[in-house]
């Protein structure tokens with residue numbers, strides 16, 4: 001069942017989603033070569049709880065930390081750790097989900113650490129464009145499959161691949177609700193979009209092949225071929241004539 005959010009629920013979703021975005025901006029300012037992902041986790045935990053919210057990942061199906069930090073060949077669900085140190089040339093995805101007034105808001109971005117190689121910059125930029133190409137499909141009467149098809153087309157045209165095993169999701173009172181938003185597939189398939197639906201779009205794009213593997217910690221998802229993986233995520237509301245990005249960032253990324 002896909003639930004349609006009421007005006008009152010949408011008001012709360014705007015607040016929790018905006019807190020998730022602000023948390024990302026705050027963490028972005030703290031990024032430094034030599035810091036650990038555990039430090040980012042502590043900063044995020046303090047920021048979110050001081051705002052009167054709860055970090056949704058913490059204890060979610062046993063996840064041990066407050067944010068996900070996924071570096072280089074880690075696709076998603078990387079666990080912050082004191083021994084994972086940011087190095088010059090790395091790429092790092094930070095995924096923040098906040099629970100405020102009983103509603104979740106979910107957003108993530110991939111950041112450059114120090115000086116990143118030009119071909120890696122291009123890869124991360126295309127991943128961002130994949131998200132926006134997917135979002136551009138959203139309006140009442142379109143299908144979830146239109147989003148996936150647009151994303152897949154852009155990724156493959158650039159010689160990259162789309163991870164199939166993890167997808168976007170409805171969000172609200174639950175962290176993960178229906179519908180599923182695949183980041184690949186065929187136009188006109190899946191669920192028809194209706195005003196009041198709230199879901200995430202969060203394509204995971206690999207520089208090499210699409211295949212993944214979960215590490216022995218049962219969380220960390222990595223590329224099988226050890227190629228780099230990048231991701232961007234927004235939570236959106238389907239409106240009468242298109243969409244509203246509920247997790248809009250204060251500043252768009254600069255890929256230069």
Ligand code: MF3
Nearest residue numbers: 057060063068077095097106
């Ligand atoms: N925030 C992730 C998503 O975009 C989910 C993380 S689940 C966790 O759906 F348990 F790893 F935190």
Ligand code: CO
Nearest residue numbers: 106200202233
């Ligand atoms: Co999500």
Ligand code: CO
Nearest residue numbers: 095106107108
């Ligand atoms: Co997320």
